[in-house]
Amino acid sequence: MALTLAVLPGAARAKGPPAGVPPQAAPGTPPVPRVAVGWPVGDRPRVLRGWEPPLTPYGAGHRGVDLEAGSGLPVRSPVPGRVTFAGPVGGKGVIVVELTGSGEPPLRTTYEPVRASVRKGATIQAGEQLGTVTAAGASHCAGRCLHWGLRRADAYLDPLTLLPSHLLRGAPVRLLPVYGVPEPPQRVRQRTGRRSRPDHRRIRQPQGHDHSDGRGKDDSPRGALCRRSVKRSTAAGRS
Secondary structure, eight states, X not given: OOOOOOOOTTTTTOOSSOTTSOOOOOTTOOXXXXXXXXXXXXXXXXXXXXXXXXXXXXXXXXXXXXXXXXXXXXEEOSSOEEEEEEEEETTEEEEEEEETTOOSSOEEEEEESEEEOSOTTOEXXXXXXXXEEOOTTOOSGGGOXXXXXXXXXXXXXXXXXXXXXXXXXXXXXXOOOOTTXXXXXXXXXXXXXXXXXXXXXXXXXOOSOOOBOSSSOBOSHHHHHXXXXXXXXXXXXXX
16 A cells, blocks of 8 residues: 655754744744843833733734833833834834843833834934824724834733842832921830849949948058057157
8 A cells, every 4th residue: 555645845944842832932042131221211110911922933922011001101221222113004103122232132212102203214212202102003002102113023022020039029128308398206215113123333342341340440451560560650759
């Protein structure tokens, strides 16, 4: 019996990871450095939707994070780099920044929808403003968020991995003065009636034992020797 092996046309051209495995960066590429100096918008924005890597290069997923941000809010670059794109894509403003010193292939961050205030080729510093959030052309979040993405070549990565741990936990609490509010009355410490302890540093301790007999006379052996010496001196003076 002769067996015929049939090869499907698309099988030989199939590329990418196996089914059920999200596409990742190529082996040997540098890890994502935690070099961000802050968030793209605000001090600690709420993450409306997290990173959901697709199982296939063209599969469903969420290739980035959505940060809560109103229209007109400034968008700043968390990292230093160079603007490689700034313009509309599908009716919405997109900015792409290539990170400085992020290895080969370099990391790229994306921001949308943004009304750009920078141009392609511009070198930016960490914390520098890229533009403002705009509701024009917003495809999701109803124009109340910023989509922040991260890529290395064709692999989508989680942009939150750029943030140091202290920025993910939030900034430390810092108490600020409140003006126009009267201060509460200070509580007066009540006396407990306890006697204060003596300050032993001010009390001079006696040196040795008091050998006086109550009349000021020293009855110690040393005192007796002194009295005999006085008597001899007196007798010598009379003779």
